[in-house]
Amino acid sequence: MIFKRVGDGRPYPEHGLGSREWAKIPPRQVRLDQLVTTRDTLRLADLLTEDSTFYGDLFAHVVAWHDELYLEDGLHRAMRAALHQRPVLHARVLEVADR
Structure with a gap:
């Protein structure tokens, strides 16, 4: 199995981060x-595109909420890593607390 679970939707609260705020989070x-x-x-x-990061962030966006890591943006990057048999992905991880 590639992912822990395949979801459909964002169960965590809205965080309101834009591209600039995401860019301030160091990747890991x-x-x-x-x-x-x-x-x-x-x-x-x-x-399949050669340069899928041309219009976006170089790193995937992950939201940590309730002890789960949700892949918000970068599914194509994650799948490409899996196809290349890499078990890890470089991502910016945002910790979200309950509001």
Whole structure:
């Protein structure tokens, strides 16, 4: 199994971070098998493109909430890592507390 669980939606509270705020979070390695996806579909074009980071962040976005790691953005990066048999992904991890 690639991910801990395949989800459909974001169960955590809205965090309101934009691109600039995400960019301030230093990336770290996250194991793919600890991630819960927030989408259950992937556009094949995103996975196969040569430079999928041209318009976005170089790192995936992960939200830590209730002892779970939710892959908010970067499903194509995670799948590419899995296809290359890499067990980890470099991601920016945001810790979200209950509000």
